[in-house]
Amino acid sequence: MKNKAEDTETERPLKKIEELGNEIVRDIKLGNNPKFVTTVRSRSNIIFDPKKGYLALGSSKEERNFINVAQSKRFMQTVAVAAKCHKFVQEGLHTTIRGLFYQLKFSLGEDVDENIFSEQSESNPLIEDIEVALDVKREGLNLNANRKGVLAGNMRIIDTFGNEKIEIDCSKQGRSGWAIPSDVDNDIEFVDIKAKYVLVVEKDALWQRLNEDLFWKKENAILMTPQGQAARGTRRLIRKLADRGLPIYIFTDSDAWGWYIYWTIKTGSINLAYMGSDVATPEARFLGVTMSDLDNYEFLNKMTIKASEVDLKRAQEMLNYEWIKRHADWEAELQRMIKSKIKLEQDALQGPRLTFVGDYVREKIKNKKYLS
Amino acid sequence: MKNKAEDTETERPLKKIEELGNEIVRDIKLGNNPKFVTTVRSRSNIIFDPKKGYLALGSSKEERNFINVAQSKRFMQTVAVAAKCHKFVQEGLHTTIRGLFYQLKFSLGEDVDENIFSEQSESNPLIEDIEVALDVKREGLNLNANRKGVLAGNMRIIDTFGNEKIEIDCSKQGRSGWAIPSDVDNDIEFVDIKAKYVLVVEKDALWQRLNEDLFWKKENAILMTPQGQAARGTRRLIRKLADRGLPIYIFTDSDAWGWYIYWTIKTGSINLAYMGSDVATPEARFLGVTMSDLDNYEFLNKMTIKASEVDLKRAQEMLNYEWIKRHADWEAELQRMIKSKIKLEQDALQGPRLTFVGDYVREKIKNKKYLS
Numbered sequence: 001m002k003n004k005a006e007d008t009e010t011e012r013p014l015k016k017i018e019e020l021g022n023e024i025v026r027d028i029k030l031g032n033n034p035k036f037v038t039t040v041r042s043r044s045n046i047i048f049d050p051k052k053g054y055l056a057l058g059s060s061k062e063e064r065n066f067i068n069v070a071q072s073k074r075f076m077q078t079v080a081v082a083a084k085c086h087k088f089v090q091e092g093l094h095t096t097i098r099g100l101f102y103q104l105k106f107s108l109g110e111d112v113d114e115n116i117f118s119e120q121s122e123s124n125p126l127i128e129d130i131e132v133a134l135d136v137k138r139e140g141l142n143l144n145a146n147r148k149g150v151l152a153g154n155m156r157i158i159d160t161f162g163n164e165k166i167e168i169d170c171s172k173q174g175r176s177g178w179a180i181p182s183d184v185d186n187d188i189e190f191v192d193i194k195a196k197y198v199l200v201v202e203k204d205a206l207w208q209r210l211n212e213d214l215f216w217k218k219e220n221a222i223l224m225t226p227q228g229q230a231a232r233g234t235r236r237l238i239r240k241l242a243d244r245g246l247p248i249y250i251f252t253d254s255d256a257w258g259w260y261i262y263w264t265i266k267t268g269s270i271n272l273a274y275m276g277s278d279v280a281t282p283e284a285r286f287l288g289v290t291m292s293d294l295d296n297y298e299f300l301n302k303m304t305i306k307a308s309e310v311d312l313k314r315a316q317e318m319l320n321y322e323w324i325k326r327h328a329d330w331e332a333e334l335q336r337m338i339k340s341k342i343k344l345e346q347d348a349l350q351g352p353r354l355t356f357v358g359d360y361v362r363e364k365i366k367n368k369k370y371l372s
Numbered sequence: 373m374k375n376k377a378e379d380t381e382t383e384r385p386l387k388k389i390e391e392l393g394n395e396i397v398r399d400i401k402l403g404n405n406p407k408f409v410t411t412v413r414s415r416s417n418i419i420f421d422p423k424k425g426y427l428a429l430g431s432s433k434e435e436r437n438f439i440n441v442a443q444s445k446r447f448m449q450t451v452a453v454a455a456k457c458h459k460f461v462q463e464g465l466h467t468t469i470r471g472l473f474y475q476l477k478f479s480l481g482e483d484v485d486e487n488i489f490s491e492q493s494e495s496n497p498l499i500e501d502i503e504v505a506l507d508v509k510r511e512g513l514n515l516n517a518n519r520k521g522v523l524a525g526n527m528r529i530i531d532t533f534g535n536e537k538i539e540i541d542c543s544k545q546g547r548s549g550w551a552i553p554s555d556v557d558n559d560i561e562f563v564d565i566k567a568k569y570v571l572v573v574e575k576d577a578l579w580q581r582l583n584e585d586l587f588w589k590k591e592n593a594i595l596m597t598p599q600g601q602a603a604r605g606t607r608r609l610i611r612k613l614a615d616r617g618l619p620i621y622i623f624t625d626s627d628a629w630g631w632y633i634y635w636t637i638k639t640g641s642i643n644l645a646y647m648g649s650d651v652a653t654p655e656a657r658f659l660g661v662t663m664s665d666l667d668n669y670e671f672l673n674k675m676t677i678k679a680s681e682v683d684l685k686r687a688q689e690m691l692n693y694e695w696i697k698r699h700a701d702w703e704a705e706l707q708r709m710i711k712s713k714i715k716l717e718q719d720a721l722q723g724p725r726l727t728f729v730g731d732y733v734r735e736k737i738k739n740k741k742y743l744s
Binding site for chain 2: 088091093094095096098099102103105106107115144146147150157159161162166167168172173174175176177178179180181182183188204205208209212213214217299302303345347348349350351352354355
């Protein structure tokens with residue numbers, strides 16, 4: 001059922017893990033100290049490149065050796081994790097990092113009866129080590145991440161699932177929308193993308209509002225919500241849609257949490273810096289709600305909320321972020337909140353009438369009223 | 373596009389609100405003190421009837437009068453909320469309780485310029501007052517609640533949405549599943565239910581595991597996950613499927629949170645006691661994971677986790693709940709956790725092999741190994 005490109009996608013992780021194993025066996029046979037090399041993921045090695053516009057890892061490497069009292073347990077654990085993932089990919093079955101942990105607790109392999117994992121906090125960083133060292137995403141290792149987010153719009157999905165090619169028309173999902181999965185790379189295709197842009201709405205409540213108005217149909221857009229902070233799968237999908245040339249507009253509250261959602265989609269995050277450009281969309285634009293909306297929409301002045309200490313502290317911090325302080329429009333926004341100590345929710349746009357939300361978005365896009 | 377039954381469903385809330393308004397006008401014309409009567413929702417009026425098996429409100433009533441210094445503001449607010457909901461239903465547009473709050477802040481009506489709402493905590497309880505007083509669910513007042521949960525299985529959905537009848541085949545949703553909406557009562561039908569039972573799986577991760585194994589197809593079941601605590605829409609859907617005669621099996625962790633999820637689905641909750649039988653499924657059975665699984669599945673003894681203080685405290689409390697202490701099987705479970713101070717996660721069933729989860733569920737159902 002799979003086409004060639006997909007086959008390669010499945011075989012690559014297998015090959016990469018096998019290469020790692022073969023190297024270790026070779027070292028043992030040659031009497032060398034087996035080693036595992038990965039890129040350092042601590043803050044000291046996370047870099048923001050203004051030209052690229054996203055957070056990524058630098059070049060610092062870290063080596064783990066088997067014959068080293070301080071490192072041998074971790075070395076063994078890394079090999080055990082790689083072996084389990086190899087098995088999952090071979091079986092064609094998926095689990096989570098929790099499921100992987102329980103498999104490691106159950107048994108390390110056919111003739112190993114040692115329990116070298118007592119907490120999941122031991123196996124989690126090793127998965128990231130392997131992702132980075134082998135240049136394979138955990139989705140390719142058949143490990144599902146948490147998923148969240150839905151979308152509607154003029155696009156079809158071909159999901160190769162249970163030996164069937166299942167077609168999903170994202171314009172025929174009614175009130176529910178299509179639930180964005182954890183893995184949007186393997187055995188799944190996005191076809192017939194007729195939509196002209198992507199609107200990412202922070203809150204599911206506002207997504208439902210716009211979906212009911214058939215906003216995506218009238219505007220020929222893909223209407224998406226990450227349902228709060230965007231999960232790995234949703235961030236990856238936004239990147240993939242941007243790669244197809246679709247403009248990405250982000251629509252959140254004007255508060256610390258909303259800004260965080262925007263900047264995570266745009267520049268990536270510290271935690272996922274190791275995935276670099278795969279989960280960052282520097283082309284994304286911030287549509288609103290903005291503090292400057294208060295000048296253009298009189299009624300919003302009745303709708304403001306007191307900013308919390310967290311909001312104010314976060315705004316102050318953002319003024320110092322390398323990737324934000326370069327943007328004069330953002331500086332003005334942040335300074336305005338700090339001065340006025342108020343914030344605005346996207347829900348407030350429903351004040352005058354429920355359908356005003358869509359009019360607001362339309363007007364913003366038409367007049368290119370977005371922040372960089 | 374609507375059939376007669378659905379028309380009635382839309383018209384009933386309108387009529388109910390109009391009756392309330394007419395009564396108030398009548399009282400004013402007659403020189404009487406306008407009043408609003410609803411059922412008390414505080415704990416003192418929440419009753420568990422062992423014969424019915426769910427939490428519901430008792431008969432205590434509470435009256436709010438317009439000409440009463442302590443009550444007149446709240447009376448006005450109640451009327452304002454009812455008027456807004458009437459408008460939403462008339463327009464055929466939905467929002468959330470947050471959207472309602474912003475509409476109330478914007479304006480109370482054509483010629484009222486008073487701002488009588490400053491916090492959403494003022495409008496929220498009034499919505500429940502109206503739901504109870506008029507015997508109309510908030511979904512019928514076009515107020516969406518938070519939604520969460522997905523399902524797959526041999527069933528079709530006809531969602532009347534955007535003047536179209538959209539058909540969704542729940543056996544053709546691939547890795548994603550169908551996202552359960554907030555409102556499963558109005559303008560939506562569940563047809564061709566060929567599945568023989570419903571399996572409700574606490575965690576989305578385990579749902580994905582079973583979905584990948586096509587468990588729902590092999591067993592002819594509806595495979596559902598509430599993704600943690602069940603939202604209003606999911607609880608309501610479980611009730612509706614039980615009404616069609618489908619057995620409901622609940623599969624959660626063996627810990628305080630898992631038990632809470634089960635008992636909430638089964639008996640309802642304090643917060644939604646006012647919805648009584650509409651969101652409770654006393655027929656539901658608890659499949660696992662149980663403490664007694666430790667006797668029947670040797671490997672699980674390697675997989676236990678230390679119970680938290682919260683787990684132990686909650687187990688102790690549950691022993692005193694009227695609706696639990698009547699069940700000897702549950703008493704044994706709770707006592708065993710309190711004594712051994714350990715708990716078990718459903719994820720642990722993936723230890724021996726990823727597909728063991730499905731085998732476990734099958735065996736439990738086949739041998740009727742569930743708790744009441």
